[in-house]
Amino acid sequence: MKVSRKWLQNYVSKEIPKGEAFVDLLSMNIFEVEGYEVIGDNEVFDVKVLADRNAYCLSHRGIAREVAILINADYKVPEFLNTPVTISEKVSAPEIKIESDICRKYLSRKINGITVTASPDWLKSGLEALGQRSINSIVDMTNYVMMDSGQPLHAFDADLVKGNLTVRMAHNGDMVTTLDSKEVKLDTKTLVIADDEGVLAIAGVKGGNRAGVTMNTKNIILESANFAPSEIRKTSVKVNIRNESSKRFENDLPLEFANVGLNDLSLLIAEANPTAEFGQIFTFGNDKDDSKVVETTTDFIRECIGIEISDSEITTILKKCDMQVEGNLKVTAPTYRRDINIPQDVAEEVGRIYGYEKIVDAKPVQIQSELQNDNEFTMAEYIRDLLVQIGFDEIIGYALREDGDFVLEMPLSKDKSTLRKTLVNSMKEYVESNSRYLDLLGIKQAKVFEISRIFPHDGERTVLSLGVINQKGAEKPHIVIASALKHLKDNGIIVDASVEAKINEVVDTESKNVFDRKMELCVSPDLDIGKMSIDGDNKKVFEKEEKQVVKFKKISPYPFATRDVAILGPSTEKEIYDLIVKVGGENLVRATLFDVFTKEGKISYAFRLVFQSAVETLKDDVIDSVMKKVGEEVVKNNWVVR
Numbered sequence: 001m002k003v004s005r006k007w008l009q010n011y012v013s014k015e016i017p018k019g020e021a022f023v024d025l026l027s028m029n030i031f032e033v034e035g036y037e038v039i040g041d042n043e044v045f046d047v048k049v050l051a052d053r054n055a056y057c058l059s060h061r062g063i064a065r066e067v068a069i070l071i072n073a074d075y076k077v078p079e080f081l082n083t084p085v086t087i088s089e090k091v092s093a094p095e096i097k098i099e100s101d102i103c104r105k106y107l108s109r110k111i112n113g114i115t116v117t118a119s120p121d122w123l124k125s126g127l128e129a130l131g132q133r134s135i136n137s138i139v140d141m142t143n144y145v146m147m148d149s150g151q152p153l154h155a156f157d158a159d160l161v162k163g164n165l166t167v168r169m170a171h172n173g174d175m176v177t178t179l180d181s182k183e184v185k186l187d188t189k190t191l192v193i194a195d196d197e198g199v200l201a202i203a204g205v206k207g208g209n210r211a212g213v214t215m216n217t218k219n220i221i222l223e224s225a226n227f228a229p230s231e232i233r234k235t236s237v238k239v240n241i242r243n244e245s246s247k248r249f250e251n252d253l254p255l256e257f258a259n260v261g262l263n264d265l266s267l268l269i270a271e272a273n274p275t276a277e278f279g280q281i282f283t284f285g286n287d288k289d290d291s292k293v294v295e296t297t298t299d300f301i302r303e304c305i306g307i308e309i310s311d312s313e314i315t316t317i318l319k320k321c322d323m324q325v326e327g328n329l330k331v332t333a334p335t336y337r338r339d340i341n342i343p344q345d346v347a348e349e350v351g352r353i354y355g356y357e358k359i360v361d362a363k364p365v366q367i368q369s370e371l372q373n374d375n376e377f378t379m380a381e382y383i384r385d386l387l388v389q390i391g392f393d394e395i396i397g398y399a400l401r402e403d404g405d406f407v408l409e410m411p412l413s414k415d416k417s418t419l420r421k422t423l424v425n426s427m428k429e430y431v432e433s434n435s436r437y438l439d440l441l442g443i444k445q446a447k448v449f450e451i452s453r454i455f456p457h458d459g460e461r462t463v464l465s466l467g468v469i470n471q472k473g474a475e476k477p478h479i480v481i482a483s484a485l486k487h488l489k490d491n492g493i494i495v496d497a498s499v500e501a502k503i504n505e506v507v508d509t510e511s512k513n514v515f516d517r518k519m520e521l522c523v524s525p526d527l528d529i530g531k532m533s534i535d536g537d538n539k540k541v542f543e544k545e546e547k548q549v550v551k552f553k554k555i556s557p558y559p560f561a562t563r564d565v566a567i568l569g570p571s572t573e574k575e576i577y578d579l580i581v582k583v584g585g586e587n588l589v590r591a592t593l594f595d596v597f598t599k600e601g602k603i604s605y606a607f608r609l610v611f612q613s614a615v616e617t618l619k620d621d622v623i624d625s626v627m628k629k630v631g632e633e634v635v636k637n638n639w640v641v642r
Contacts, residue, residue: 001046026070055254167193170187329346476522
């Protein structure tokens with residue numbers, strides 16, 4: 001939130017620190033300040049108000065209260081704001097009907113005989129310093145009061161309102177054109193302000209342009225309300241409108257702010273329009289919130305913050321924070337302090353005002369008792385180590401998919417709209433999509449596993465899934481999985497009957513799926529980690545072997561291509577391999593022997609060649625020219641290309 005130092009000074013009895021001194025004051029005690037700029041004789045600070053204090057600190061008054069406490073000054077409200085406007089008997093209170101309990105409080109006043117002008121310099125420059133665009137005197141005053149008190153307000157052109165105002169849920173087919181000319185289609189879960197002809201505003205979010213205040217407006221109806229914060233948040237997201245008004249409403253504004261906002265706005269309008277006539281206030285809802293009472297002790301405060309501070313000093317600090325204190329220690333927080341709920345909140349107030357920098361360094365208390373072991377975590381780590389020992393690699397998939405049992409209310413995309421109910425489906429997709437890279441990596445088999453949470457209807461749990469992708473000639477995938485599960489059992493993994501059944505199912509049925517003429521895959525069912533245990537002889541930490549230094553290089557973003565060549569000759573595998581590598585050039589990234597055939601005393605060696613460039617996509621004619629050179633070299637050596 002942008003905060004003006006001159007604006008704050010209106011509410012603080014002592015001079016507020018300037019520049020970096022003000023930044024340090026807030027940063028060390030309550031808020032992070034992300035920067036500031038000097039505008040003439042003023043400074044505007046970008047204050048990061050945290051969520052727990054949004055209810056009262058998204059305003060100059062709220063931050064001024066905190067500044068006054070920190071510099072040991074008085075928080076004061078200018079006398080002008082305590083003077084009520086004169087009520088005219090000629091102007092009656094607006095007739096407004098409230099049809100939804102989402103509206104917790106609603107105040108409204110009609111004012112006749114105003115003149116809408118361009119805003120005076122003090123008002124225009126004050127708003128522009130905070131990044132607010134000046135519209136006209138009435139609209140700017142509503143925005144000024146919102147930035148000052150924290151209460152959003154709205155003004156309707158009374159002559160453009162048809163009939164009476166109603167606070168209701170939108171009807172099917174309702175539309176509204178907002179003040180910034182955005183067409184919004186509404187549903188029946190959206191709270192609106194409407195007249196007899198239709199919607200005038202999206203409650204708590206944005207006003208419509210049909211009854212907007214313009215330079216021609218003569219009579220207005222003011223609105224100062226309080227709405228259920230969660231509903232305003234939902235509406236704001238749904239209609240894709242996020243602004244200063246919705247931000248404040250969705251942070252549970254104190255009910256009393258509605259009175260303050262309407263009073264302040266009325267006074268500003270009266271000062272600018274001395275001949276205007278003000279009507280009585282229409283009031284719906286409670287006048288104030290119930291105060292929160294927290295019971296604790298001064299001993300708890302001292303223990304919590306680690307400072308030897310007297311009972312009297314604790315009481316003094318809490319009273320500075322506008323809290324009532326009784327005995328040792330019953331604390332009544334002001335209604336605007338939504339963040340004071342438990343004893344720790346009270347301790348935090350004492351600590352930050354007293355000064356965190358006064359806390360003396362101390363060694364942490366030695367833990368006497370043994371920490372409880374998380375059996376599921378231990379089991380998962382043990383299984384990970386065992387599988388890595390036999391060449392498996394771990395993968396971590398997305399917890400969000402489109403085929404789960406539990407649907408997200410607001411998914412980011414269709415394929416991530418539910419919580420996964422199994423690891424099997426994602427494991428299949430993983431091994432299938434990665435099968436194409438076996439040639440590039442020069443391997444015949446890839447073995448992977450995942451240990452993660454799943455969320456089926458019968459209960460969230462941690463499970464294990466194994467997957468194998470295979471090329472022709474490698475050990476069958478189902479045998480690899482069976483061997484992996486046997487390796488777990490041989491190393492002390494005890495499983496119950498239901499998990500045993502799943503293991504046997506994989507082995508006995510040879511669960512596999514041929515998806516390529518040269519490759520096949522096998523994926524295990526989900527194996528419940530919670531139904532496994534470790535026998536006593538295997539509860540140990542694996543010794544880490546000294547690792548070899550491995551050099552890595554960047555993976556090319558361009559596609560690779562493969563060619564197979566079989567060469568018949570009296571030479572050894574190495575001689576033929578060396579010839580291929582020599583002729584292949586820089587684009588030959590791998591040559592792998594995949595078949596050996598003997599005929600009439602001669603041996604045929606079949607190699608798969610993988611070509612890839614680091615700078616471009618290779619064309620067929622480039623690869624064909626290399627293969628031609630290989631053939632020519634083979635002929636020179638009196639060998640034969642089969």
